Structure formats: C-alpha cells, structure tokens
Amino acid sequence: xxxxxxxxxxxxxxxxxxxxxxxxxxxxxxxxxxxxxxxxxxxxxxxxxxxxxxxxxxxxxxxxxxxxxxxxxxxxxxxxxxxxxxxxxxxxxxxxxxxxxxxxxxxxxxxxxxxxxxxxx
Amino acid sequence: xxxxxxxxxxxxxxxxxxxxxxxxxxxxxxxxxxxxxxxxxxxxxxxxxxxxxxxxxxxxxxxxxxxxxxxxxxxxxxxxxxxxxxxxxxxxxxxxxxxxxxxxxxxxxx
Numbered sequence: 001x002x003x004x005x006x007x008x009x010x011x012x013x014x015x016x017x018x019x020x021x022x023x024x025x026x027x028x029x030x031x032x033x034x035x036x037x038x039x040x041x042x043x044x045x046x047x048x049x050x051x052x053x054x055x056x057x058x059x060x061x062x063x064x065x066x067x068x069x070x071x072x073x074x075x076x077x078x079x080x081x082x083x084x085x086x087x088x089x090x091x092x093x094x095x096x097x098x099x100x101x102x103x104x105x106x107x108x109x110x111x112x113x114x115x116x117x118x119x120x121x
Numbered sequence: 122x123x124x125x126x127x128x129x130x131x132x133x134x135x136x137x138x139x140x141x142x143x144x145x146x147x148x149x150x151x152x153x154x155x156x157x158x159x160x161x162x163x164x165x166x167x168x169x170x171x172x173x174x175x176x177x178x179x180x181x182x183x184x185x186x187x188x189x190x191x192x193x194x195x196x197x198x199x200x201x202x203x204x205x206x207x208x209x210x211x212x213x214x215x216x217x218x219x220x221x222x223x224x225x226x227x228x229x230x231x
Binding site for chain 2: 061062097109111
C-alpha cells in the first residue's frame with residue numbers, strides 16, 4: 001500500500017524554524033516528484049513547493065521563496081521541508097503529496113494525513 | 122499566480138447531477154491539459170478524483186467526470202449521493218507555477 005506520513009509540525013514563534021519530514025512507502029520513491037501543499041484554518045488548498053524525482057529541480061510559491069527549502073533523500077525515502085523565518089501567515093496544515101510522474105505539475109495521487117504548523121507568540 | 126475561480130457552493134438532491142466550474146486564464150487552464158480535481162471531506166486529506174482534465178484514477182467512481190472548454194474546466198457528479206458531500210478543488214499546471222489551486226467549492230447534498 002502506498003503511504004505517506006508527515007511529522008515535525010508544532011508551535012513555533014514568529015521568526016523561528018521548523019523542519020517537516022514525510023516518510024514514504026509502497027512505491028519507488030525516486031521515480032516520483034513530490035510536493036508540499038498547505039491549508040490555513042478554514043481556508044483552501046495552497047501549493048507550497050515541489051521537487052522532481054532526482055531532487056535536482058525545485059519550485060516554490062512566491063510567498064515562501066528564500067525562507068523554505070524542499071529536499072529529498074531517495075535512499076531513506078523521505079521528503080523534507082525546512083521552514084525558516086516563519087510568519088503567522090504560514091500557520092496551516094501541511095500535506096505531503098506524491099506527484100503522478102517523475103516531474104511535477106501533473107496531479108498529486110497520494111496524500112499524507114497532514115501535520116499542523118502554528119506560528120504564534 | 123492567482124487562484125482559479127470556483128463557485129463557493131453547489132447543491133443538489135440525491136440522484137441529480139451537478140457541475141462545478143473552474144475558471145482560469147490562457148496561462149493555466151487554457152494553456153495546458155493538466156487540470157486535476159480533488160475531493161476533501163472535513164478533517165481529511167484531499168483525494169485525487171480527476172487528472173489530465175478527464176481521466177479517473179483507479180477506484181474513483183465513474184459518476185465523476187471532467188471536461189474543459191477554453192479557460193474553464195468542469196467537474197460533473199452524476200447520480201449524486203450523500204457521501205459526495207465534501208469540498209472540491211480544481212488545480213492546473215500554469216506557465217509560472219506547477220500547481221495553482223481553485224478557490225474551492227462546497228458540495229451539499231440536499
């Protein structure tokens with residue numbers, strides 16, 4: 001069974017940092033692009049970042065450029081999102097998602113259960 | 122990249138058909154056949170229902186169908202059932218971004 005499991009969420013003060021992780025199983029991890037999508041409380045889905053299968057190409061939404069870094073370890077089948085200089089508006093449930101193809105943009109067919117990030121003093 | 126525009130809510134009675142629209146621009150929906158639709162029940166993760174405008178993943182009911190005309194994509198749910206009550210989001214590949222989501226539509230089964 002294909003599964004994704006996020007971890008690393010929590011409460012952090014504005015300006016602080018968090019590192020989210022997503023453990024994958026049940027598929028060839030290196031063959032799939034991976035993405036992070038967030039959902040603020042009571043709001044819609046917002047794409048945050050994507051990385052291709054090899055990890056050599058990444059893409060970010062403008063609001064997190066320079067603050068967030070997506071990476072992957074294809075040996076450990078794990079996806080990461082390093083989040084620095086966090087702001088109140090980054091408060092959301094963060095979902096890890098498997099893309100349908102080696103490159104991203106073609107739809108996300110498996111989603112984790114989400115991890116909650118709260119930025120507040 | 123602005124969010125794609127969806128109606129805030131759509132409702133229908135059991136057995137009826139409903140259609141949710143997703144309006145973008147010539148830089149996203151109109152330019153690429155990479156429109157996806159996701160269903161999200163309260164407190165749950167999204168689920169892929171349609172990809173590449175009109176394709177259904179394995180296991181998704183054939184009551185769900187997708188189409189596109191110009192800058193607008195549509196999701197039709199036929200034979201509406203109680204378990205279809207959820208939020209639905211469209212998504213498209215865009216010139217400046219691999220994913221842009223729609224504003225979301227709450228489907229209510231009357």
